[in-house]
Structure formats: C-alpha cells, structure tokens
Amino acid sequence: MGARAREHKIELFLNARAFNKRVGLVKNYYEIEWLGLTDHDFCGSFGRSCLPQLIQFCKDNPEYHIVSCDGPGRYINRLVAGKSFYMIGDGDKDPNLVLNSLLDPQWQVLYEDGVSSGLAELNYIKNRRKA
16 A cells, blocks of 8 residues: 655645735725625625636736635635635735634634623623613
C-alpha cells in the first residue's frame, strides 16, 4: 500500500478583519446593489445559484474576484466549485490566502463575549420596561 502527499502552500489567516482587509471583501449591501448584483444577503454572501452571475460579473470587471466560503469561519480566496456561499473581493487576488477563524485560540472567548453582550443588551431592554 502506498500514499502520495502533496503540499498546498497557503497563507493562513486567523483574524477575519485582517483577511477581509487584504482580500477586500465587499460586504456592504448598498455597494453590492450599486454594482448591479442581486440575490445576496445583507452581509454580501451569494448562494450557489448565483455563481454564474458572479463569474460573469468578474469577467466583466477584472478588478473583482470570487471568494468561496468553505464552512463556518473558513474562506478561500478563489473560486471553489460546489461550495454553499460565495462573496466578491476587490483586493489581493492571491489564491493561496485562506481564513480559518475557528483556529484562533481566542475564538471561544470572543464568541462567548459576543453572546454575553447581546444577552446583556436584551436584559437591559427588558428590565428598563419594568421600571
């Protein structure tokens, strides 16, 4: 029995903000509408059915490229067919850039902090009405 290993050299980001800035992810709803793209959510994600539209848009506008979502917290800076969601970027087009924010050692703390802040705000609203 034999095996063959290949190396895929990537530049791995753990910080979503740094990745978004480098890749130039377009997440603003109004900017995407201004570009003439449709069928996206409020965060700038496009479903699998919108892939032909995105490919045509990127051909017509070479300064943009497709970023694939490979699961929760994982983005790949190139088109990977068969993924659930896609986004567009207007920054660095290096296909070896990958974000996996779930590998960040602080991810659990950041997640819990976000949930706690949201719950605290809801409790504040609820308790304020009682007074």
